Amino acid sequence: MKKEMFEPFNSSDNNFEQCVKCTICTVYCPVLEVNPDYPGPKQSGPDGERLRLKDQNFYDESLKLCLNCKRCEVACPHGVKIGDIIQLARIKYSKKKPKVRDMILANTDIVGTMASTFAPIVNPIVALKPVRLMMDGVLKIDHHRIFPKYAGMRFETWYRRYAASKQNDFKKHVSYFHGCYVNYNFPKQGKDLVKIMNAAGYGVHLLEKEKCCGVALISNGLINQATKQAKHNVEAFKKSIVDKNMPVISTSSTCIFTIRDEYPHLLGVKNDEIRNESELATRFLFRLIDSGKLTLVFKKDYKKRIAYHTPCHMEKLGWSIYSTALLKMIPGIDFVSLESRCCGIAGTYGFKKENYKTSQGVGKPLFDQIESSDVDFAATDCETCKWQIEMSTTKKVEHPISILAEALDVEATVKLWQK
Amino acid sequence: MKFDNIIIGGGLSGLTCGIKLAEQGKKCAIVxxxxxxxxxxxxxFDLLGKIDGQDVKNPLEAIKILPDTHPYQRVGIENISRLVVEAPRLLDRAGLNFFGKADENHFVLTPMGIMKPTWLTIDDFTRFEQNDAFPWKKAVILNFSGFLDFHTLFVQDGLKKYNVDTQIKNFAMKExxxxxxxxxxxxxxxxxxxFDSGDALDEFAQKVNQLSEGFEVVLLPAVFGLFTKNVALNLKAKVNKPVVLLPAIPPSVPGIRSQILLRKRFEELGGTYFLGDIVEQGTFKNNRLVAVQTNNHGDIKLEADQFVLASGSFYSKGIVATREKLYEPILGLDIDGDTDSEKWLDEKFFNDQPYMHYGVKTDSGFHALKNGKPIENLFVAGSVLGGANALKEGSGAGISLLTSLHVAEQILK
Structure with a gap:
């Protein structure tokens, strides 16, 4: 047989060569707008990739200023995976080791387990100004940031004690990937999810053992650990989806985005068998309602004015329509649409001292919109957007699932399918 | 997910069509x-700028001599005469102020320093009545130091032909x-x-006033008013000489503002705009398109009574050519173009290229054809339609605006 004439040379798995240099992505980059030290998505992504393939010394640490919001990908008319190219370059070429601070911020699982165990002690301590100043000085975690409170009783503990035994009474079942935030910081959101799914006729189960989705590990450069956790989670999802025929739902837009898209794109962890049946609870509910399999009945006295904020990863998924459609079904809701803008926190990004100014600058147009909207509270699907908006505006933020749980007439809803 | 109408393509054509339908109370989505x-x-926006290389004075009159296969002829001269009045009104309701007449082209100064005939011009820019003269004799061309996307020497060269005495000045500001x-x-x-976010405009206007002393007119790149309206108008009010803005290299500031305002208008009318999503396939039943499946929504299909394909031409991948074939990539529709790839190109680059006339095949009612049969509820609008070389004619925007309005009227019938 004739020997192949050309060996692939300087080739790349991503599609940077699809870029036509139109620079539309740079218009919508929230970082570039406030921090000119960032080279911008076109330069950092497809343009830089061309150079990095020649010589990896072209890698520039300023790529760490990217929030990974993926708004460049949403804007790109040619489908270039600009955000992925930038993230992959960071993974492949960055020589800087993650700092102690980055490990603390990234290990939401381990830190969460410790902190929630000692929640009554940890919560007041990390909220103290001297402690925050110390964390600022020593760890470079910005002192403006207040850590989300840790819950005394983890969601998993609550579930096992109070909810697990009732779940087998239902005919249909789902698994719930609660994520770190629900488990360690805000079990109420998980309880609300169980309430709604039960009212819809579904038993809710935990995965055999879920691990943090790894999004913070990826963005902090702890790739080996992220890959390990990704493989673990894919196996745990398979046990539910493939073995038990139970889809997996979640209430965190970023966890689900990471598991569906970042696992294969950034970590090379295959998820074909589970991807289609791993989704957000709002999408799962919307599908049931849209296909006539479920009707939700709402309380007559629920009246609220709500503004919905589209988190960046929801913008990328294109799924905010499910959350907003569900909210609009509640008769007492006066719904305010916000222009889709990044809030600036991007997970652990905004906690870092060096990013604080950029983070707040990026979020300002959103904060101004929320402040002037005259709403009772804002709604969003992402936990870190919630912290950021609550810290930067006077408004509280609720998850759409919690709003539905509050407004739902459980008895009347159950009656409809029990008949 | 059910809508009355779904439009594939969110450009000028898709948005115009969507706004028109939503104004009539239709529940619309754009992907x-x-x-x-x-x-x-x-x-x-050009309606018809040139025929056989000659400037067109009265586009409405000139349209009559276009071939029958031309989109304007297919819409019909009577319809066109009506829709050219409606188009600027629709844009106006979106907050975009355009001026111009369909029966008399005016001229705009291009960044190459040439006068080009056109139909509608947004109020940022200056409309000229003649293409053989420039109203001022002494002009200063101003540019921001370090801004490489405005080519002042081209403008200067161009204006020489009109005997305009020009000087180029660069300036810097700490902002x-x-x-x-x-x-x-x-x-x-x-x-x-x-300029959008700060108060740089006042200082800038002062600077312009100083630098333009002794000149009759100021030429500047169009970099005013991205997310904020009226920045260009405010500037003109603050500068004590006439200001002529010229387009800079894209992305275009007035263009992005137009896109944002059109989308905003569509959404305020209740429309849903799915950005960054791709239609992957359609479900056809009895010569009807029942639903489309997109990348983001997967098994939750988007259903509608009528669909509009406004996916653009080659550049936007509304039609695709490989070495072997020419095809419509989304729904596999019939193409109006030569199957023999030898005939796609004229070897003389500046000639009227045959491939520029290619597009999706339709019947007389603008229904798309698939395997030779019209799809009853699938309409085609904008540059994905064949039958014209928009680049040669200067007719791209006109075709987009008028065919999409026409298609919207067919749906509303």
């Missing part, structure tokens, strides 16, 4: 695979120092953002 070609907008640090990002949109 757009990314930001659109409006980002390359020059500031003017732009930050963006200048990053030479690849010293772009019109980033300059515009500085």
């Amino acid at each position: 757009s695979s990314g930001q659109s070609a409006i980002h390359f907008f020059s500031g003017s 732009f120092e930050a963006i200048r640090r990053n030479p690849s990002e010293m772009r019109s949109t980033n300059i515009a953002k500085v």
